[in-house]
Amino acid sequence: MGVVRKTQSVSLVLEAFKADSKAISVIDLVDRFNDKINKTTVYRVLDRLEDDGVLHSFLGVNGIKWYAPCKDCSEHKHSDVHPHFQCTDCGKIDCLNVDITIPKLPNREVVGAQVLIQGKCEACCN
Amino acid sequence: MGVVRKTQSVSLVLEAFKADSKAISVIDLVDRFNDKINKTTVYRVLDRLEDDGVLHSFLGVNGIKWYAPCKDCSEHKHSDVHPHFQCTDCGKIDCLNVDITIPKLPNREVVGAQVLIQGKCEACCN
DNA sequence: AGTATATTTGCAACTTAGTTGCATTAATAG
DNA sequence: CTATTAATGCAACTAAGTTGCAAATATACT
Ligand SMILES: [Zn+2]
Ligand SMILES: [Zn+2]
Ligand SMILES: [Zn+2]
Ligand SMILES: [Zn+2]
Numbered sequence: 001m002g003v004v005r006k007t008q009s010v011s012l013v014l015e016a017f018k019a020d021s022k023a024i025s026v027i028d029l030v031d032r033f034n035d036k037i038n039k040t041t042v043y044r045v046l047d048r049l050e051d052d053g054v055l056h057s058f059l060g061v062n063g064i065k066w067y068a069p070c071k072d073c074s075e076h077k078h079s080d081v082h083p084h085f086q087c088t089d090c091g092k093i094d095c096l097n098v099d100i101t102i103p104k105l106p107n108r109e110v111v112g113a114q115v116l117i118q119g120k121c122e123a124c125c126n
Numbered sequence: 127m128g129v130v131r132k133t134q135s136v137s138l139v140l141e142a143f144k145a146d147s148k149a150i151s152v153i154d155l156v157d158r159f160n161d162k163i164n165k166t167t168v169y170r171v172l173d174r175l176e177d178d179g180v181l182h183s184f185l186g187v188n189g190i191k192w193y194a195p196c197k198d199c200s201e202h203k204h205s206d207v208h209p210h211f212q213c214t215d216c217g218k219i220d221c222l223n224v225d226i227t228i229p230k231l232p233n234r235e236v237v238g239a240q241v242l243i244q245g246k247c248e249a250c251c252n
Numbered sequence: 253a254g255t256a257t258a259t260t261t262g263c264a265a266c267t268t269a270g271t272t273g274c275a276t277t278a279a280t281a282g
Numbered sequence: 283c284t285a286t287t288a289a290t291g292c293a294a295c296t297a298a299g300t301t302g303c304a305a306a307t308a309t310a311c312t
Contacts, residue, residue: 005279005288038291063189102243103224110245117228119236131308164262
């Protein structure tokens with residue numbers, strides 16, 4: 001079950017993602033709200049928002065958790081699986097609106113894929 | 127700098143990868159050798175073997191570290207970047223000998239990609 | 253073989269990301 | 283305005299991985 005009550009914590013977190021639609025790491029969010037929202041609450045709010053199809057999560061380099069806004073998802077149906085791009089210079093991550101074709105694998109049943117492309121982002125290329 | 131001395135720990139770790147050429151998680155290795163090799167040493171041996179191009183590492187689901195034997199790599203030149211397949215049933219990971227084409231991204235300089243395909247492995251499909 | 257040297261190891265303590273249990277707070281319904 | 287129950291804060295915990303340092307051991311040299 002996802003978000004049931006519109007609490008202050010939920011509003012604050014949603015605002016953060018409305019500001020720019022980039023991905024934000026949990027580390028960053030916990031740090032950013034350290035005087036407003038308890039660490040545990042940040043984790044739990046993100047969890048609920050993901051349940052509701054408002055945010056989606058994935059792992060960046062080093063295995064830390066990131067969240068980004070969903071496009072057309074709903075509760076229990078995350079339809080926006082897409083690659084992510086992490087900049088090796090600034091560390092920021094974007095969701096990519098491109099399709100990666102996963103090759104057919106004999107004798108295996110593919111259900112999904114996590115793709116993290118690495119390189120220099122637009123800002124860091126200049 | 128990688129492996130300089132052929133120690134007992136190095137031999138044990140290499141044997142583990144010779145047995146079957148699948149990927150092995152660090153967790154598994156630490157556990158498997160818990161009465162023979164200290165946890166710290168396992169991490170350090172794996173580190174050195176990766177430096178030497180003998181093993182390569184990547185992150186599985188949940189961000190835990192896995193290692194697998196390299197094909198044609200040498201010190202400081204890991205040439206075998208390839209997708210990995212993790213079974214959602216048994217959790218095991220294989221290196222895949224297929225190419226994934228990363229689309230051209232405007233205004234970005236791509237240097238690599240980490241691809242983790244998820245699904246049912248050959249063994250678990252039966 | 254015996255010894256010197258530097259690499260490697262084990263241990264304990266630490267760091268960091270994330271989780272759990274429980275008492276308290278606060279959002280919503282009636 | 284009150285009752286109900288979701289949500290929060292806190293402290294303590296777990297688990298993966300790291301660090302510093304003294305002790306052990308592999309290798310080179312005599
Ligand atoms: Zn950048
Ligand atoms: Zn995304
Ligand atoms: Zn399987
Ligand atoms: Zn591999």
